[in-house]
Amino acid sequence: DARVTQTPRHKVTEMGQEVTMRCQPILGHNTVFWYRQTMMQGLELLAYFRNRAPLDDSGMPKDRFSAEMPDATLATLKIQPSEPRDSAVYFCASGLAQGLHEQYFGPGTRLTVT
Amino acid sequence: SQQGEEDPQALSIQEGENATMNCSYKTSINNLQWYRQNSGRGLVHLILIRSNEREKHSGRLRVTLDTSKKSSSLLITASRAADTASYFCATDVPTGFQKLVFGTGTRLLVSP
Numbered sequence: 001d002a003r004v005t006q007t008p009r010h011k012v013t014e015m016g017q018e019v020t021m022r023c024q025p026i027l028g029h030n031t032v033f034w035y036r037q038t039m040m041q042g043l044e045l046l047a048y049f050r051n052r053a054p055l056d057d058s059g060m061p062k063d064r065f066s067a068e069m070p071d072a073t074l075a076t077l078k079i080q081p082s083e084p085r086d087s088a089v090y091f092c093a094s095g096l097a098q099g100l101h102e103q104y105f106g107p108g109t110r111l112t113v114t
Numbered sequence: 115s116q117q118g119e120e121d122p123q124a125l126s127i128q129e130g131e132n133a134t135m136n137c138s139y140k141t142s143i144n145n146l147q148w149y150r151q152n153s154g155r156g157l158v159h160l161i162l163i164r165s166n167e168r169e170k171h172s173g174r175l176r177v178t179l180d181t182s183k184k185s186s187s188l189l190i191t192a193s194r195a196a197d198t199a200s201y202f203c204a205t206d207v208p209t210g211f212q213k214l215v216f217g218t219g220t221r222l223l224v225s226p
Contacts, residue, residue: 004156033213043157043202043216056213091156100145100164101206103214105156 002026004106006092012112018080021109023092024073032075033103034060034067035091043091049075050097082113118203118217126223133190135220137203138183144206146179146186147214151200160201161188193224 005024013019025032034046047057047067057067064083069075079086089110093103121136137146145164149157163170163179163186170177176189190197200221204214 042218045213045215048213093157100162101214102147102159102162103157103204105149105158107156 004092004094004104006090006106006109008109009107010110010112012114013082014114015083016081017113018078019082019086019111019113021077021090021092021111023075023077023094023106025075025092025094026104027073029094029096029104030072031095031097031101031103032069033093033095034075034077035093036088037091037108038088046077046090079111082111084113087111087113118205118215120201120203120217120220122220123218124221124223126225127193129193129195129224129226131193131224133193133197133222133224135188135201135222137186137188137217139186139203139205139215139217140184141205141207143181144208146177147204147206148175148177148186148188149202149204149216151202151219153199157202190222193222195224195226198222198224 007022030051032049036044046060048055049069052069066078089108091108092106095103118137118139147162148160151157161172161177163177174191179186200219202219203217
C-alpha cells in the first residue's frame, strides 16, 4: 500500500529555532508539493518539484523557508528562524507529471511555534 | 489567490440524506478534482472529471461539470456519518506546471 510519509507528525518549538520537516514521496512519483494549511488561509502551495528540480516556490517566504530534494526519496522543508505565525499543518503530496495530475497527500506535520 | 470557491462553507445533514457541494472557478481547466479531508488527516483524492466531460459517477458520488459557467458540483447520495469531513475542489490549470489550485472547502457534518 504505497503512501506518502511525513516526519515528524507533530513539532513544538520555540520562536527562533530551526525546523526541518521531511517527506518520502510514493516510489516512482516525479512531482512533489509542499502545502501549508491554516484556518485563516486554507491550503496554500509553498513549493513544487518535478524530477527533483524546483519549479515553483513563489508561495514560500524566501527569507526563512527553504525546500530541497536531495534525492528522489526525500523532500525537506526548512524554516529558519521559525516564528509563531508559521504555526500550521504542513502537507507533502506527490504525483506524476504525466497523466491527470492526481495528488497523494501525506498525513501532515502539525507545527506549533511558541 | 485561490481559484476555486466551494459553496456552502458548511453543511449539516442527517444520515440517509443527500449532500450537494458546489465549486466555482475562474480560469480554463484541464480537469477538476474533488478531495476529502478527515479531521487531522491529509487530503484524499475522490474523483476527477475532465474538461470535456459533463458528469461522472463513482459509487455514491456524482460529479457534474459546467465549463460554460465554470462550476462543478459534488453530490453524495445516502450519506453516512463516516462521510463527515471537509471537501475540496481542485482545478488542474493548463499552465504547464501540473499543479492543482485548491478551493476553500466545504465542511460536511452528517449526524446519525
